[in-house]
Amino acid sequence: MDIDNFLDLMHTRRSIRRFKPDAVPEETLQKILEAGRWAMSGANGQPWEFVVVRDSETRQKIGEAWFEPHKEMYAIEQSRLPEIQLPPLREFAATPAWKDAPALIVIVGDRRTYQATVLGASYLVTEGASDAIFLKNMANATNLLNLAAAAAGLGAMWISISRLWAEEIKRILDIPAVLEVHTIVAIGQPAYAGKTATRRPLAEIVHYDGYDASRLRSAADIQKFLLELRQNTEAPYRQGYMPEKEQV
Numbered sequence: 001m002d003i004d005n006f007l008d009l010m011h012t013r014r015s016i017r018r019f020k021p022d023a024v025p026e027e028t029l030q031k032i033l034e035a036g037r038w039a040m041s042g043a044n045g046q047p048w049e050f051v052v053v054r055d056s057e058t059r060q061k062i063g064e065a066w067f068e069p070h071k072e073m074y075a076i077e078q079s080r081l082p083e084i085q086l087p088p089l090r091e092f093a094a095t096p097a098w099k100d101a102p103a104l105i106v107i108v109g110d111r112r113t114y115q116a117t118v119l120g121a122s123y124l125v126t127e128g129a130s131d132a133i134f135l136k137n138m139a140n141a142t143n144l145l146n147l148a149a150a151a152a153g154l155g156a157m158w159i160s161i162s163r164l165w166a167e168e169i170k171r172i173l174d175i176p177a178v179l180e181v182h183t184i185v186a187i188g189q190p191a192y193a194g195k196t197a198t199r200r201p202l203a204e205i206v207h208y209d210g211y212d213a214s215r216l217r218s219a220a221d222i223q224k225f226l227l228e229l230r231q232n233t234e235a236p237y238r239q240g241y242m243p244e245k246e247q248v
Contacts, residue, residue, distance in 0.1 A: 014194025016155025019101040022189045035148035039141035042133040045116035048141040051106040063099030065168035101186035109138045109180045138182040145185045155190035198232045
């Protein structure tokens with residue numbers, strides 16, 4: 001693959017939240033998992049393991065376990081200005097659309113592997129926090145799984161896990177207490193065509209030989225950006241979570 005093909009993949013990848021019931025071919029699934037296996041990690045600690053959930057009853061249980069933590073997320077979201085609330089948390093959704101994906105990849109992390117990383121990284125607070133490298137390791141694997149699914153012509157959804165939900169997932173899947181549930185990637189054939197994504201122009205985010213402070217965004221600029229961002233993402237969120245209320 002050359003750089004142009006890679007950029008085409010990046011430009012066309014979309015977060016998909018509703019899926020057709022068609023099973024993911026085993027060969028394709030294995031190639032997606034292989035991509036995750038080759039993720040970057042600090043000192044090559046490779047903290048990730050993947051629990052593939054294809055059984056419909058188990059997927060249903062994971063979706064049901066999402067309900068109680070989601071109520072807390074919904075309550076917190078109401079403190080935002082209505083115009084920047086995320087659509088799926090502006091109107092309470094009783095069930096996650098992604099639970100019908102034919103395969104869920106639950107990404108589990110083993111924090112004990114953090115010992116592979118330079119010890120000073122934890123004491124001197126490298127890259128944000130004492131556990132930042134571990135979390136970035138896990139995010140790298142999650143990102144590659146999403147990209148691999150797109151390369152295979154499938155849809156994928158990066159699903160963040162709250163602490164309360166993680167405990168229920170561990171119980172459902174018999175995941176040992178010493179391990180952590182980091183994320184879930186839902187994969188399958190998209191049930192709809194993803195809307196065009198938006199990104200800030202390259203000219204706005206690249207600086208050469210130093211930061212151009214004249215381009216630093218003000219608080220008002222950020223507020224304007226958030227309002228425009230929500231307007232641009234309203235349709236994709238509704239299409240993925242609340243298709244019966246989609247506004248065209």
